[in-house]
Amino acid sequence: MSSQATRPTLPAGDPLGTHRVLDPPGAMPQPAERLDADASRHFETEIVVDVQTLNIDAASFRQMEEASGGSPDGVAQLVLETVARRGKQHNPVTGSGGMLLGVVRRVGSLAEHRGVAVDDRVATLASLSLTPLSLRRIIAVRPASAQIDVEGTAILFGSAPLARMPTDMPERLALALLDVAGAAPQVARLAGPRDSVVVLGAGGKSGLLCAAEARRCVGRAGRVIGIEASPGLAADLRSLAICDHVAVLDARDPLAVRDAVLPFTGDAGADLTLSCVNVPGVELSAIVATRDRGKTYFFAMSTSFTAAALGAEGIGKDVDLYIGNGYAHGHAEHTLALVREHPALERLMTSRYG
Structure with a gap:
């Protein structure tokens, strides 16, 4: 031994x-x-x-x-x-x-x-x-x-x-970005060239990243529409020039959301709607903003997936519902690179979180 x-x-x-x-x-x-x-x-x-x-x-x-x-x-x-x-x-x-x-x-x-x-x-x-x-x-x-x-x-x-x-x-900025790093890569998977994309809560942390990624994906031939309840956050969003239209309204009001989106989508609704709102009660708003056979992605943890599924069924809306996944391969690098490529976005995020 x-x-x-x-x-x-x-x-x-x-x-x-x-x-x-x-x-x-x-x-x-x-x-x-x-x-x-x-x-x-x-x-x-x-x-x-x-x-x-x-x-x-x-x-x-x-x-x-x-x-x-x-x-x-x-x-x-x-x-x-x-x-x-x-x-x-x-x-x-x-x-x-x-x-x-x-x-x-x-x-x-x-x-x-x-x-x-x-x-x-x-x-x-x-x-x-x-x-x-x-x-x-x-x-x-x-x-x-x-x-x-x-x-x-x-x-x-x-x-x-x-x-x-x-x-x-x-x-502190990097920490804030990494907290929602899964949002932008999911947009990149779901949005295509010339698509119309609606972002609910577009002036918040994940909303800004989704709007920026959507702009990159759809190109100038596509449409990015931001919905934001806070006038101050809406003004910040407009300053970035990544949205074709920013509407200041409560995302919990489905009819107001629908009426804000339809004129900018040929009365059809969006190809992709992203819910980034940190309060409950926006499920139907995201669904009515989306065209028939479009895609609705719920990133916020405040989402009731029962309300989303039964709500879509109840109004006869045939849309694909996606559950937000905070993880995607390479999501940290993807999100940090996205912010680095947008100096105005990085300055805004730094002023809030850095």
Whole structure:
């Protein structure tokens, strides 16, 4: 028998993270009620991150603001309570989370192929609703960007996407963009040359990216129509000159949306409608804005997919309904490149989030 000390063998852990589920047994991490966020338990498929900023999903942050009467301290308390109870930032009302920025503390031996090393600054591209998280304290709440500065620890599973932070733009801007990085690549898959595209909530973070990608895809022979409730955000959108028409109206009013879209689409409706609104109740608006056999894409986590499916059926509208997927191959690089190619868009986004 060799006298050389044998290195202890650590458990691998399930790349899907099921070994961290506490309740209910057998669940996947995202729908689970509680996760084990104890970072002192090492698994070789995991990456451990010292967390600095949480970028909260827009629908989740809005709900917490409303529940706390607009108080940043109230939002902080809700986050602390959720994380302490569930082992993750999984809003029990909206069901959504967000993503985070931090520094890599540990890389398991079976995660070394992920291409990150200790001390790398990274953003997680998997939802906080499935990421084991523990918080020591909250430092600051930033309502304008839905970001919360914290001290804490997160655990990334073997299947969870992540990205190194870019060095050519402010970190807060990059974090905000990576939070919605799945939006623009999906537009690129669905929009074609000369198409007409409607973006609901076009003045917001994901809406701006969708409108910019739509302009690139449809060309000047196509149409991009932005719907935005905020006059200020609508003015910002107009300044970018990526939309042929911007209508200031409440996207929860389906008849107003329909009447704004039809004149610019030959009374047929859009080939593609994208819902990027962070409030519920816009499902029918997106559907009535879309032409027969067109495509309706719901990116916002506030969407009721039951309302969308039954709503389309109820008005006899034959459209293809797409569920928003925050992940697409190469989506981080795609979105960062899109913003770099539009200096005016980058300046606007920097003024808001950077």
